[in-house]
Amino acid sequence: MHIPDGYLGPATYGTMYAVMVPLWAAASWKLDKALKVKQVPYLALGAAFSFVIMMFNIPVIGGTTGHAVGATLIAVLIGPWAAMIAVSAALIIQALLFGDGGITAIGANCFNIAAVGSFVGYGLYRLFAAVSAPTARRRWIAGAVAAYVSLNISALFTAVQLGIQPMIAKAPDGRPLYAPFPLEITIPAIAMEHLFLFGLVEAVMTALVIRYIQRNEPELLG
Amino acid sequence: MTTTKKLWIGLVILALLSPLGLIIPALFGAGGAWGEWGLEEIKKLIGYVPQGMEKQGELWKAPLPDYTVPGQGKGLFGESVGYVLTAVLGAALTTGFVYFFARMLARKSGRK
Secondary structure (H helix, E strand, O other): OOOOOOOOOHHHHHHHHHHHHHHHHHHHHHHHHHOOHHHHHHHHHHHHHHHHHOOOOEEOOOOOEEOOOOHHHHHHHHOHHHHHHHHHHHHHHHHHHHOOOOOOOHHHHHHHHHHHHHHHHHHHHHHHHOOOOOOOHHHHHHHHHHHHHHHHHHHHHHHHHHHOHHHHOEOOOOOEOOOOOOHHHHHHHHHHHHHHHHHHHHHHHHHHHHHHHHHHOHHHHO | OOHHHHHHHHHHHHHHOOOHHHHHHHHOOOOOOOOOOOHHHHHHHHOOOOHHHHHHHOOOOOOOHHHOOOOOOOHHHHHHHHHHHHHHHHHHHHHHHHHHHHHHHHHHOOOO
16 A cells, blocks of 8 residues: 555645645644653554554465554554554655655555544544443454454555546556556455455454453553 | 563564565565556556656665665575564664654653
8 A cells, every 4th residue: 555656646646745744733733732751652652563564464365465554553542643643654764764655655655544544443443432441342343343444445545546647647648657557447456455355454453452452451442 | 561561572573573474475476565566567567667657766765675675685584684674673763753753742841
């Protein structure tokens, strides 16, 4: 899901930066008001966890690979604004240092993966967990479902941004200037692997860590 | 031991295990992620490299491309060494980045 440089035209990546910059600013403002020194280690842990978990590539046999992200999990533990910052930090380091995801696409990738993962995941978790106790079974099930759905929505955003490129940016000879595949190809290709594999991995990972936190430090889920 | 400490230890173990994310896909003959091809792969897929992609695609030269380090050995073992080192380095840099950002915010507002 890390869109490289050259896949999105300036109109798309510019728009995504324009969406993301205010979100980062709002997150800084929110954290400035609400972040306690005690929570800082969890924010740092979340960011490092997201960085490392994204290195665990999972194969589709004979095909492509993908990985979990952890955005929903981090949002459940430290809130969506902090989670968005944590995952954004991991994505920015990946792009700058390791060329995983493009520089021009940092806005797009941070929106698709960090913002969507954190906010959609957190919203769904809150919805499904309702007023259950921090140690209730309902909590980790809510986390798993939220993680599964949010990762698939992230994947859909990515597929749409890639898939609209041939429509909006053509060379004079009519060939695409950037990502060459249309929506009819990008959406099924990206959606299938996330619906049937990577989303499930994300869900299981989220459930396991929430269960661990329930046993060891349930007040984090308060 | 505090939960935070346990989680940090878990994270270090995870970083040390990161080559599994390289070895397991290799065992199953899986390539990179869909839609993250390099220019050569694109050329193989559709027969040409789109103009804009060619111009913009090599915009940034990452110092440690694709989680490799200069001078790492060849083959899966060498790649795994580079992978572990970049996992540790990347996790440390990500942590540092966020930590100082957050401390700055929290300290600025004088909360404990």
